[in-house]
Amino acid sequence: MKKRWICLFVENEIGVLARIAGLFSAKAYNLDSLTVGRTEDETVSRMTISLTSDDKTFEQVKKQLNRCIEVIKVVDYTGCAVCRKEMMYVKIRGCSDKEITELFRLSQVAGTRVADYGRSSVLLESVQSEEQNEELIARLKRDYPGRIEIVRGGSVAAEAINQEDC
Known part of the structure; x- marks a missing residue:
């Protein structure tokens, strides 16, 4: 399989x-x-x-x-060599000011962006490979257990031009 x-x-x-x-x-x-x-x-x-x-x-x-x-x-x-990306939003609830700051830093390092935030919540937007999104989810589940909500769209793909995966 x-x-x-x-x-x-x-x-x-x-x-x-x-x-x-x-x-x-x-x-x-x-x-x-x-x-x-x-x-x-x-x-x-x-x-x-x-x-x-x-x-x-x-x-x-x-x-x-x-x-x-x-x-x-x-x-x-x-x-085949393809460019493949998946759209995902992750909402993290019940955050302290320190955690919100850390999530802003994480978004820069992880290649995501903060789509929205409030007093105690942050909404991350990730357009990456399914594998990269899985890694992000694992980290967020570990660091913010029971406080995340995940919305995933399916992956889209197109054949790569240079015969290398994107």
Whole structure:
């Protein structure tokens, strides 16, 4: 079992997302992440999907997606050099003045930004790789146990230009 990435170009029509998600749920495939948005062509949307599967299951997924009439193109990013980022917000509650100062410092070092803050709370915004966000979460859970709230969006990915991961 390994982490897989797939990109779909689909018709930008009502119900396409539900049909694609339904395909995964009908076969009991679990998605780790799914993001979707319009492309430069307003009639086409791009889906970035990550899942954990074995080779056989992943090949079945790709074949089933290629059979969907709304799917224009399927691109397998597994093993390719891609630029991949995930959007995440983390709210830390019940902070002292000293902790707020420390969170401002942490945001500079960790490559995040303070999106909002108040008397006793800080909202961090992180647009990094899933792995970097996992490391940040682990640190915040350790340093601020029981006081964090996490909101994560799925990862988006594009093929790298220089053949190196971004």
